[in-house]
Amino acid sequence: xxxxxxxxxxxxxxxxxxxxxxxxxLPAEVRSxxxxxxxxxxxxxxxxxxxxxxxxxxxxxxxxxxxxxxMNRGMSTPLSxxxxxxxxxxxxSALALVDGEPWPLHQPLTSSCSLTLxxxxxxxxxxxxxxxxxxxxxxxxxVIETAFKDEYTVELLSTPEVxxxxxxxxxxxxxxxxxxxxxxxxxxxxxxxxxxxxxxHQDQAWEPLEVVPSxxxxxxxxxxxxxxEVEQKASQNPxxxxxxxxxxxxxxxxxxxxxARTGLCSQYEVTALHNLGQGSWGVQRRAQGLSLPLQLQAHxxxxxxxxxxxxxxxxxxxxxxLPQTVVQQS
Amino acid sequence: MRLTLQxxxxxxxxxxxxxxxxxxxxxxxxNILTGLVRHERIETTLARADEVRFYAEKLVDYAKKxxxxxxxxxxxxxxxxxxxxxxxxxxxxAPRFETQSHGYTRMARIPNRQNLDRAKMxxxxxxxxxxxxxxxAKKENELTLINQLLKGYREERAQQLDAKL
Numbered sequence: 001x002x003x004x005x006x007x008x009x010x011x012x013x014x015x016x017x018x019x020x021x022x023x024x025x026l027p028a029e030v031r032s033x034x035x036x037x038x039x040x041x042x043x044x045x046x047x048x049x050x051x052x053x054x055x056x057x058x059x060x061x062x063x064x065x066x067x068x069x070x071m072n073r074g075m076s077t078p079l080s081x082x083x084x085x086x087x088x089x090x091x092x093s094a095l096a097l098v099d100g101e102p103w104p105l106h107q108p109l110t111s112s113c114s115l116t117l118x119x120x121x122x123x124x125x126x127x128x129x130x131x132x133x134x135x136x137x138x139x140x141x142x143v144i145e146t147a148f149k150d151e152y153t154v155e156l157l158s159t160p161e162v163x164x165x166x167x168x169x170x171x172x173x174x175x176x177x178x179x180x181x182x183x184x185x186x187x188x189x190x191x192x193x194x195x196x197x198x199x200x201h202q203d204q205a206w207e208p209l210e211v212v213p214s215x216x217x218x219x220x221x222x223x224x225x226x227x228x229e230v231e232q233k234a235s236q237n238p239x240x241x242x243x244x245x246x247x248x249x250x251x252x253x254x255x256x257x258x259x260a261r262t263g264l265c266s267q268y269e270v271t272a273l274h275n276l277g278q279g280s281w282g283v284q285r286r287a288q289g290l291s292l293p294l295q296l297q298a299h300x301x302x303x304x305x306x307x308x309x310x311x312x313x314x315x316x317x318x319x320x321x322l323p324q325t326v327v328q329q330s
Numbered sequence: 331m332r333l334t335l336q337x338x339x340x341x342x343x344x345x346x347x348x349x350x351x352x353x354x355x356x357x358x359x360x361n362i363l364t365g366l367v368r369h370e371r372i373e374t375t376l377a378r379a380d381e382v383r384f385y386a387e388k389l390v391d392y393a394k395k396x397x398x399x400x401x402x403x404x405x406x407x408x409x410x411x412x413x414x415x416x417x418x419x420x421x422x423x424a425p426r427f428e429t430q431s432h433g434y435t436r437m438a439r440i441p442n443r444q445n446l447d448r449a450k451m452x453x454x455x456x457x458x459x460x461x462x463x464x465x466x467a468k469k470e471n472e473l474t475l476i477n478q479l480l481k482g483y484r485e486e487r488a489q490q491l492d493a494k495l
Contacts, residue, residue, distance in 0.1 A: 120475060129475045164475060165482030296476045309483050 027150055030222050034251040037219045038244065042209055046108075049074035056112040057081055071109060079105045079260065082117055092295060093117035094128050094259040102127050104208040104245075105260035120295045128259070129164045135206065135258040136265060136291040137162075137169040142250045143195045143270070144173055144287055152176035155281055158229045160316030161255060168271060168288040168310035174225070174281045184273045192270040196289075203263030204248045216242045219251055225281050229253055266294040267303060271310040288314060346381055359385055364411045367419055371455035376439065379452040383435050385409070386456070390434045393424040426458050433457070438464045 025033075052072050059067040059081070069081050078096035082089040082105075096103045097116040109115075118128045137159040145154050157172035175182070211219075213234040220226035230253060234242050245252050247262065268291040276284040290310040292298055298306065348355040362382045365372050367389075374382075389409055395402040397420040406416045427434045436455050443449045453464060471477065 121471070123471060123473075125471075125473055125475070129473075129478060132475065164478045165485070167479060167482050167486070290479075292476060292479075296474060298476055302476075302480070306479055306483060309486065 024153065025222060027146075031249055031251075033222070034219050035246070035249050037215070038209060038246050038251050041211055041215050042207070045209070046074070055109060057109065058114045059085075060114055060116045074108050074110060077106050077108050078103060078115055078117065081115055089117055092119045092121075094120060094264055094293070095131050095257060097127075102131065102257045104206065104257045106205055107208045107210075120293050130161075131257050131259050132264070132291075132293060133162065133164055133169045134159065134254060134256055135262075136268070136289060137171045138206070138245065138247070138252050138254055138258060139196055139199060139262060139265070139268075140169065140171040140192075140270060140287055140289050141173070141252060142247060143192055143199065144171065145250065147192055147195055148175070152179055155223065155225050156252075157225060157279075157281065157284070158232075158253075158255070162314055162316050166314045167306065167312070168290050168314050170314050170316065171287045171289075172276070173285050173287060174279065174283065175285060177282060180283050183275075189270050189273065192287075193268065196268050196270060199248070200262045200265050200268055202248070203261055205261045206258045207246045208258070209244045209246070210241045211244055213240070213242055216244060216253070219244065220253075226253065264293050265291045266297055267292045269307060269310075271307055272313075274313045286313065346377055348378070348381065355381075360409055360411055363389065363409055364415060366454060366456065367410060367415045367423065368412065370459040371453060371461055373440065373451060373453050375443075376450035376452045379437050379454040382454060383437060386435050386454070387432065389419070390423055390427055393419045394427070396420070396424075423456065426456075430457075436464065 049072075052075070054070050055073045055076075057069045057071050057076075059065070059069065064085070067085075069084055071081060078093070078098070079090070082093050093105065095118045096105055097118055098109065099113045118125065120128055120132070122128070141156045141159060145156060148154050153176045155174040157174060159169075159171050162168070162170055213230055216230040216234075217227050220230060230242055233253065233255065234240055243254055243257075245254050245258055268289065270287065270289045272288045274286045274288070276286050278284070288310055290307050292303075346355075349358050358378070359382055362372070362374060362378055363385055366382065366386055372379075389405065392399075392402045392405045397403055397406075397417075402420075403416075406419055407413065410416055410419065423434075434457055436457055438453050440451045440453055443451050455461075455464065472481070
């Protein structure tokens with residue numbers, strides 16, 4: 001709770017009445033409720049395979065062509081396939097390609113397929129870069145949601161899909177109306193960065209779960225904005241399901257696959273919090289950050305230049321760069 | 331003769347002894363140099379490649395004088411035992427190295443010979459030869475995350491400069 005205290009000290013000059021706070025459930029309660037529903041749904045999906053059935057997974061990749069692994073249906077994940085190979089595969093793979101489809105590393109395999117493990121240093125890491133950018137934005141959303149004091153509401157809007165060349169990933173939030181006039185100082189941005197670094201240090205896995213929209217609506221029963229996002233994503237998905245991810249005890253919604261663990265990021269900084277103006281839910285803010293993975297660290301001179309660029313406002317253009325073969329996208 | 335210790339110790343002696351004597355050494359180097367001019371990349375022992383390097387570069391310097399020059403033609407015909415390589419030397423190799431003043435050859439070590447002698451081997455080549463390079467230049471991947479971020483950074487800088495002007 002270190003960063004909450006620092007942020008609390010920064011915000012101590014605001015003296016606001018918290019009359020509305022008593023009507024809302026506490027953030028901790030909301031989190032535990034979402035966690036409970038997620039765990040319940042996860043347990044239910046795992047119980048669909050009471051007996052162990054075997055599937056054949058054929059590996060593709062440099063030096064792995066022709067390798068056949070016999071794995072369990074509904075239990076083995078691409079990560080467990082990597083653990084059968086070498087430590088290099090476990091540490092460096094960020095995303096998997098199952099039958100040509102991007103697949104999160106912790107999602108169980110359901111049928112015999114061909115598997116390719118993707119890293120950051122492949123000849124074409126575009127999918128991995130996109131997934132990494134999305135994961136960093138999700139991490140930023142998680143940090144912001146847990147950073148403020150209990151009396152202030154934080155609503156996470158859908159993270160806009162930004163191209164990597166724009167220089168920063170962004171996360172749209174709507175803060176409590178009491179904070180409308182608040183602009184973040186450098187100290188508060190730094191404390192947010194510290195919060196993110198703590199999460200990275202804990203090396204939490206992003207556990208994926210594919211659910212029907214009704215379960216997702218139950219998960220986000222306390223947040224109308226999130227429920228609308230669930231409906232929107234469900235309508236855009238051809239299968240009609242929604243992907244939920246859990247990191248630690250925070251459940252989030254994502255438009256595409258995320259990378260395996262928070263530990264894959266190494267350099268992470270929250271660079272800016274811009275004010276976008278009045279939106280349908282309140283004053284919209286765009287939080288931006290910059291991050292690089294563990295395998296591609298930058299020298300501090302390069303990092304400083306990129307970070308300076310990441311402070312500028314990034315305008316999200318609409319989805320013109322996504323590859324056509326991707327299915328689980330919004 | 332006096333069997334002095336000087337005969338057994340050769341500290342500081344730079345000249346190598348190859349073959350049966352100095353004449354045999356020159357003949358051996360001549361053969362290797364002919365092979366180099368014919369094939370433009372050869373594989374020999376390290377010591378022989380190192381010795382031939384000096385003579386190969388001197389030969390190119392003589393060839394640069396032109397085939398009308400008396401001395402150059404005598405040198406070329408002495409050093410190249412196969413006479414069909416003399417026109418190749420003057421017409422192909424000399425024009426290739428017109429702009430350079432030195433460093434016409436490249437030597438790279440390769441794994442030792444697998445025979446009993448385990449001799450140190452090397453590859454000697456004239457630069458600008460048609461074969462694939464000995465040290466292939468590794469192209470950095472443009473699509474990695476950090477390169478994409480830097481590409482965006484460079485483009486923005488270029489845009490800003492254009493807007494300024």
